[in-house]
Amino acid sequence: MPNARPLPTVRRRRLGEALRRYRREAGMSLDTAAAAMGWIGPKLSRIETANGYIKPNEVAPLLKTYGVQDAETVSALEGLAKDARKKGWWQTYSGVVAPAYADYISLESDAEAIRAYAPLVLPGLLQTAAYARETIAANATRRSPDEIAALAEVRLARQAVLTRPGNPLQLWAVIHEAVLHQRFPARPTVMRDQLRRLLDTAELPNVTLQIMPLASTPHPGGAGSFTLASFPGPMPEVVTLENLIGATYVEGVDEVRVFSDAFERIVAAALPVDDTQALIGELEERSRE
Template structure:
């Protein structure tokens, strides 16, 4: 049976893009760079385009040829090579979870921090089970009840990164005040419980939560929701954009920097953390019978 070509997952794309960047920084074209490790240019091209495997030792050889000296970079890229095809817990749901979503979960599992602007929904990492089921049901126009329940399970399972013993994921979430006014006719207590969940999460040392007030001045978040995913060892960030058709990733350094600047401006426009908590608490109190 012939070998199958590796799927260009986000991990492979991050690795390939990083190797391409270091090659360019070293002033080497594909032919010259490949020759330094005894390869032909097409092999290196496939690696940079995320359609070929590369072993950890080969990553090390390339980085040395490119004159990279930072040990953190060696560690980060060697680990990416090791984990590029690694199966995660989410593979159990492979018939339910779309490939792009699986890619995002793998990014989240590798990440050090996530910055999220949510103008329409509470971010998945901060949702309750009931809120997850209700919102997934509303968005997923063709999913069966069983699939919706499975997707809600996945969303809750993702939240383990917030309390993982190896270093909890840091999340900075900015949520529109309009999201907090949403009500659910079938389960009237859904939003009250979700507001309580936000207050509980906001007490975690790795969670920063702000609310964008209804009377906020115009800001870059008006263009829509996005998530900035950051990694240890100074690895490049990745941006996630979502819509009805699925997920789109922004991985170019200059493009990602635009979203980072936009997030900083959104932070400056939103309510301060303490005021945000006070607003959520006031609204949670108002939903009680």
Template sequence: MPNARPAPTVRRRRLGQALRRFRGETGMTLDSAAEAVGWTAPKLSRIETANAHLRPADVATLLRVYGVDDPEVVAALEGLARDAGKRGWWQTYSGIVSPTYADYISLESDADCVREFSPLLVPGLLQAASYARETIAANAITRSPEEVIALAEVRLARQSVLARPERPLKLWAIIHEAALHQRFALRPHTMREQLRRLLDAAEMPNVTIQVMPMNATPHPGSVSGFSLVSFPGPMPDVVLLENLLGSAYVEGVDEVQVFADAFERIVAAALPMDDSLALISRMEEGSRK
């Protein structure tokens, strides 16, 4: 039986894109670069397109050919090569978690910072357990009750990145006020628990929460929500866009910059953090009456 081709993971794609970019900056062709390291052009092409595995030991060799000797860059790309096929805790949910979602959890686990604008729901990293179950049940219309429970478990497990001992993820979440007025007929205390969860999370030094008020000035977030994921070192940012059918990534440097610029404008249109938390606190108090 022939060897199966490695499934392109998001880490492998990021590695291939970085190597292709460095090769392009030298002006080298696939043939000339491959010859310089004693490979074939098809092999290098498969690496750049995330269809082949690259050993960490070969990363520095290839980068030397491209004139890249920055230790930070070399270490970052070696790390991607080393972890490209690494199994994470979410692999135990492989029958539930889609490949795209698994890729995103992998990104999140590698990330240094996530900037998210969420116009309709509280971001997953800030959701209370009851809120996660209710909202997943409402949106995962093709899922069984057992799968909904499993997906809620995954969503809550993701939140561990905010409290990891080394390099906890920095989260900057902007939530539209409309999302905080949602009501749950079968479990009316759900939003109260969620508001309390936001207030508790905001006490973490690596978490920033802002609310986009109902009367905000026009801003780029009127189009849709998005998550902008940033990594330590030289690795480029990635944007996640979600819809009912799944998720899509924006990975081009110029395209990602559009979202980074948009996020700055969204920040400016939202309430400052202190005012945002004051609003959430008033809403939480009102929900107890």
């Protein structure tokens, strides 16, 4: 039985895109670059389109062919090639975690920084268990109770990146104030506990939290939620857009810059950090009345 073609993952797409960019900057065609490596057939094309693997020890020679010998660049791409086949902890939940979601978790795991605008629901990295279960149940209308519970476990497990030793994820989240006024009639304490969680998490030195006030000036966040993931070394940022049926990724440098510029304008329109914490604290106090 022939080997199944590997399904493209976001790690392989990032690696393939980087290698394609360096080849083009070197002015080399696919055939010329493949011949320089002694490769036969469309191997390089498959690598660049994320439909094939490149061995970690093949990365440096290929980059040298392109005239790229910067140690940081080589190390970053070798690491990405090594991790392309690596299974993460989320594979344990493969029965409920869709491939697109698994891609996002791998992005989040690899990232050194996340910037997120959340106008409708709190970012998963900031949610309590109860809030996670309630919001997943509301959106995943075709999931069983057991599947909802498993997805909530996944969401909480993702939060380990905020406290990982040595290099905790840098999180900068802008949340619309309307999200903080959401209520859960069947479980009235959910939002109170969630507000307390926001205050506690905002104390972490690697977390920046801002609220977009109801009375804000117009800003690009009106177009919807998005997440920007940044990575160590030379790897470009990736934008994630989510909807009811999954996630899509924006990976082109020019397209990503649109979202990066938009986030700066969103930050400028949001409440400062101190005012944000004061507002959350006030809402948390009211929730206890």
